Amino acid sequence: MFVEKHGYLVTRHVRDVNGQIEMSLFIKTPEGTVKVLPDRQLSVFFSNAPLSFFYSCDRTVPIKGVSWAECAYRSFQHEPVVMVQSHSLMLHQQMVKFVKSAGYSVFEEDIKASNRYLMERHIRGSVRFIGEPDASQQTFRQARLIAGDWQPEWRVWSLDIETSVSTNTLLSIGVVARDQRVVFVVSSSSHTLFDASTTVVCYPDEKSLLLAFMNYVKQYSPDIFIGWNLIGFDLHFIDQRCQSLGLRPAFGVGGESWTIRSSENQGKYFATIPGRVALDGITLLKVGGYHFESYSLNNVSKEILNEGKLLQGSERWQEIERLHQEDLPAFVAYNLQDCDLVLRIFDKLKLIELQQTRVDLTGIPLEQTGGAVAAFENQYLPRLHKAGWVAPAWRDEDFVASPGGFVMSSRPGLYKNVLVFDFKSLYPSIIRTFYIDPLARIVAEDVSSHTASQVFSSNTSDLVPGFLGANFARHQAILPELVTELANAREAAKREGNSILSYAIKIIMNSFYGVLGSNVCRFYHAELASSITMRGHELLERTKCWMEEKGAQVIYGDTDSLFVRLPDDPIKTPEQQGNNLRDDINRRLSQWCRDYAGLDSQLELEFERIYERFFMPTIRGTDEGSKKRYAGKSKGKLVFKGLEAARTDWTPLARQFQRTLFEKVFNDENPIGFIQDTIDQLRAGAFDNQLVYSKQLSRPLSAYTKNKPPHVRAAAMIDQRRAEQGLPLEYNKGRQRVSYLYQSRGVVPFESDEDLVDLDYEHYIEKQLEPIAESVLPFFNTNMTNLLSQQFSLL
Template sequence: MNQRLPGFLLTSSWDDDPDSGETLLTFWWSTGQGAVKTNIRQPAICFIPRSWQQKARDIAATLQWPVRIEAVLLQSFAARPVAACYLPHSYVYRWRDVLVEQDIPCWEVDIRPTDRYLMERFVYGAAELQGDWQTQPGYGQLNNVRLRPTRYQPQLKALSLDIETSFPRQGEPERLFSIGFYGTGLELVIMLGEPQQSSPQLQLVADEAALLQRLVEVIADYDPDVIIGWNVIQFDFAFLRRKFLQHQIPFVIGRDGSELSWRSSKRNPERIFLQIAGRVVLDGIALLKNATWQFESFALDAVAEHFLGEGKLLHGDDRGGDIEHLFVHDKTALGQYNLKDCELVWRIFEKADLYNFAIERSHMTGLTMDRMGGSVAAFENLYLPRLHRQGYVAPNIEEGYHAQKSPGGFVMNSRPGLFEHVLVLDFKSLYPSIIRTFKIDPMGLIEGLKGRWQGADEQQLVPGFFAAVFHKEKNVLPDLIRQLGEWREQAKRENNQPLAQTIKVIMASCYGVLGSEGCRFYDTRLSSSITKRGHQIIQQSSDWIEQQGYDVIYGDTDSVFVWLKKSVSDQQADDIGQQLSQGLNQWWQQRLQQEFALPSYLEMEYETHYQRFFMPSIRGEETGSKKRYAGMIRNRNSAELEMVFKGLEAVRSDWTPLARHFQKELYRRVFYGEPYQQWVREQVQALLARQLDDQLIYRKRLRRPLTAYQKNIPPHAQAAAKLERWRQQQGLLPRFADRGGWIRYYIGINGPHPVDIPDVVIDYSHYLEKQLMPLADAIFHYTGENFSEMAGQQLYLF
């Protein structure tokens, strides 16, 4: 029965079909009729210079390899006509190596055949599937399928998974305690224990093998499209994979009864990538980072507190020890803890709208939802089919120019001080706007250089940097940026925030991709023509603003901070900000039309009015700092005054709660014009009277095992070493022997002192001199005061 239905892409894979000699592409889709599998036979493709076509045929014939070579209407970036090689994917890299030995270039070898098949048909994330329906156990299959682009919003069935294990120790086997599952109508923990003591929510099994078998059964019965978790791939699935291997049990959780497959990263063998037929595994941490969420800590406890106002059921730094204690003494409590973690992940995904973000990202880029990062692949999925239609094949990595290094974003030297009425003007999507305005594009660079060499009309060319030249008409990326911008504005109008955020991330990544050595289009003529043009734009914009009678006290990549030098009301400040942004936009339009005959897509926006603003100097110097400041603004929604801190100690987790609170409150009082001298003295008195001891704790993470810290041992590693020695004396198991972890400690008179060890003698002079004094004197330098004098007799007595 021939059937047509829309589907959303879940997973893709490929393998060579021994019968046809072609590559078999397998796509799994979420549809209104459940999971659907499609198989498509399609050879892999790469390209060689057409001049080597016959020799390549002779090589293939000698090797008796199934390679078909045909001339195509494409050329390389070196303007060499090319021929396409069609062959099974398992031969592709061997074929390239043989050709390279014969000095025959080979292009586009490393493009995934599934990606190529979809992108060349402009299928991104979803497709209309048409083929012959065949019912299989648990899913449908379409044969002789045809794919057409469409947009389809799936209703994904998700399952949150979390495991609890023993704490890793050298020489001891790792143990799996329990597996938690949370989904629609499912709340279950499977745990090692006495089976007769099971309950509906806590099922106890006799051994690890039975636990693993139940995992397979639960997933098969629930049949999720998506499995979610927290560090779920690199920890949970990596651990489970080792256990399945240890017990010689097939890890069969694919929708078609296939085993989970994985591969290790070449750069980091401990990092794994999973492939489950018809099921996507999404890690909450990676997805939040991809959606540009930022947190001091991405630990589940911290992120859950942010989104949900609650955290895990176990707290403290020795959570591993607590879990092992509960496993032995209170399995019910451990089950509740395990299930709570699953629930927290589930609710975070819903609260942060991560499913829709992942879906929209796939719709825009064609990447499956689990391909986190993937900026280069996303760019190529969008760029390559358009490049091919312009008659070019893509270059290989390192074929671009990179003799000169491209600079980073522009950061202006700041003017330190305490200011009133500072405006922030910000260029909207500066780098994408530069790409669109100045026609910066890989193909446009080739066409521009060719045009100049052939004596083309200079009116058709746009100069870049490092001798780059871009063609005004023959390009791809500027129009792609235009299209993305229009889609983003439409998404905003339709209040589709996940789509708007997705497009913003994609547009912002275009510069990063062109500046990445891992991208086939990497060429410092491209990246420098963006960044150096950005420097020029910020500097010339600052000059224009100063000609209007104001001072630019700082500039950072795409923003300028403008000191008005006079007292104004909020409305007057807003009016000046709007006038400056509009005037600057008009000035750039005129300037670019006169100089390059180009329309300007640069758009300066008035962003913020700081009623008071503080830019500190670099400690011990008169030079202003960068990316560090504080200011007071009026919230546009509540009309209340509020403080903003950027890069200062108040928003840095490596400073103590005492310092962070002290800076926030002191600066607030200074900015609001409230008395603060007596408050500072009271803070010093409270500190010395031991009333603030709970705020003196440092909390830092050892990112390596303790034994890795040998020379120049930092304070947190010293504290961890002391704690390990103390635990050994107490007959307790080590905490940092085989891996890093969090350590909380004071600074005592004998150095760093772990919180866990009683009877600390705190070094209060450290907290006065290293925590409070530098924060206070940074701003007192501009109020004409001194912390030591303000602290008074108490400080000198101490």
């Protein structure tokens, strides 16, 4: 008997079972997560090989489990294509190889069967399905699915482990959820209760602990694991210990094994857990557009929650091991607090809601935090198929980078009342206005050459000019329509106060340019991305000219923004002038688009802000204006872009020095006394705790073979000491931050306040304070050489 249910897609999996494709969809329902096996299990690709090719091959050696048929689609080369369906993944791969070896092209052969099945049915997250349940009601076969509207309440576990660095073993696993707090500990203690709300369960060894934790996961069945560096550390470590102890990591909903894998060239880790999802806090913060000097849990929790970890510092592993042996309640408290901090950060920033919103909009898997290309294809391919086309084949050709965003040379100086204008969603607006689209480009080529006039209108007025020789057929464009739908949905989300939805739509729309300009996307073509960026250049240059016609002085421009000085007006305020200039430019843009190609402008220039005071520096050592570097004060708030105060690789002293310096300059105070006093205090040791550099390794330490900058040398010193002590290396994976400072003998790693001795103060004056001070001292008719020589004469 078939049963109908609604739910939300958690994970998707495809494999061959007994020579047949098994597509497993794990779906969370109101009653729990179940396994759903769709009724139509096929793997599909397309080819320009004629039907006669397949029939002739089949007559020679019958091909079982594969079918082929003509379809209504065409390739981007305007050829008819054949659809090839296979009953197993192995047959699919063999057929792809077979067709390619005969010299024919294949299309969409890399799309997973489960992704195609869901994409064609417009299923993204929420689903409705009808299937035949087994006796346990946990597996539904012969199921049919359609898109649904049910929204789940996720069962979320914040997970954190503690390990012994000296023995490379697991000490504990902590779990915090809204209704439970539990710690599994390797200990001979008899603790079973920590406090009224926390359970502590002790086990004699790792194996017993891991088996108990697997049973606990199965019993209480979380939907989502969250943590900090969750997959790359916690789950990876648990997986390694399972392998070492001969245990199968049975963490799936039905006791299936998980898979923890890494991408060696990128240093990323991925987790596949049937029916469950692992989401890492650091990754989701970056997806959400959050920026921190350090993404350590201690730093982020201090900034977001105003609360840090119980143990801090590079030697905390020693204290963790001591607490585990001598003070189990304190050890448990430390483990649980990490779980608490992560859960509270996720809740406060609504990170799971953001991820689910991305799924609802694009259909990417719930566990996939990246995937801009996949998100694009999930939205674009169904529309492309509906229009009668298949996606282009992957091309082995040289990558041609499109020009970057517009950046004009600046006019350096210290200014008052600088107005900032920027284009609202510039690249998506260009796509909408000028019909930038992969299919529209192909159709336009054909219209221009009149090679398929029997299929397409050859009316060239349908074409919109692009760049690098491209044109776009406005009546065949898919992407502008998609962007318009997203833009309208974003405006609705703004009106409703749904900031999560608004932001999710924004990052999706803004990703389209990057996707079209990336050779990891099958739709990549240099003409597409260049027709976006070069149009942006043209629009910024045109807008600059229009502004200058109105008497404005454009002192800088960057990507979608212009920084403008207007002549003083005794009647109108700067804000009134800015509003008038914005309205005039938008009228001109609309008229220019109509005159250019009969286009309706979707371009909108916004008047973003006024900097009451603004500073644009020169390139150090020259008179030329810099780019992407400035400081300003707007409504009492200091803003730094690209300068030392905004850079985490400069010392805290330098960054605070610059902030205070510009406070004084922007308040029309002479900063010379402040500079001299700062130098005196530095030499007197008043700022020793602000002289620590911090910089991230971009790759594993062993990869630095030729050039070894200071942070690399400091990391090497730490790892050398650890190796001598028989401890695991700390910097062998890359992407870790290194703290260091300069003593009289040179670079040394910073590990504790005991390292703040024999500091090279002259290094900090020359390399940290002097470059910052020199940027403003010419406005006060002096320089650092004069200031330092005056101080020297007073000694």
